[in-house]
Each structure stands twice: as structure tokens, then as C-alpha cells.
Amino acid sequence: MKIEEISERKTKDTIELEGKVIRANDPSDSEYGWSQRIILRDDTGEMGCWLNLDTKDDKVAKGASIKLEGKLSAEYTDKRTGKLKRSINGCKWNFVE
Numbered sequence: 001m002k003i004e005e006i007s008e009r010k011t012k013d014t015i016e017l018e019g020k021v022i023r024a025n026d027p028s029d030s031e032y033g034w035s036q037r038i039i040l041r042d043d044t045g046e047m048g049c050w051l052n053l054d055t056k057d058d059k060v061a062k063g064a065s066i067k068l069e070g071k072l073s074a075e076y077t078d079k080r081t082g083k084l085k086r087s088i089n090g091c092k093w094n095f096v097e
Helices: 004-007
Strands: 014-024 027-032 033-042 045-053 066-071 087-095
Touching: 004 014, 004 033, 004 045, 014 045, 027 066
Parallel strands: 045 087
Antiparallel strands: 014 033, 014 066, 027 033, 033 045, 066 087
């Protein structure tokens, strides 16, 4: 699937994407385990995604190519831009060469 096709999907649909990481935040630990927020880019757009990590050291770096699968969030308002956005949450992922 391409990022531009996500607008046709419903909340909680399973989404599979492949692309390049253009932004990678530091991993964070919570009651649900380690996670990391990234921005993934393909040739049609950009998408915020939350990756599941086994440990803090499993983090993904900016520039990495990955394939992921997760659930589409409900729309939310971006605090910085005021625009409606969605993200992909609880992503299982792996590196792509």
C-alpha cells in the first residue's frame, strides 16, 4: 500500500507500508513496553508511525528503509500545525535492503 491510499481506509484497519525513515524520535518506555515514533516517507507522501521495540537498543535510525504493519489511528489534530492527521500504531517492522 502507498501512503496516499490511506485516506480511503477506516480507523483500526491493518496498514502495511514500506519506505524510508525521515525522522526518528528517541525510544520511550511505557506500561506497554518500548516504542519509537518515526516519520516514514514513500514516493506518495509521509506518515507518522509508532514502532514496537523489544528493547531501547532496537531503535531505528533516520535514513533506514523499513517495512511495517500496524493499525490506523482515528483522526487527531496536530498541535503544531492545527491540521487533521492520522498515524499507524503498534507497528511490527523489519529492515529492507
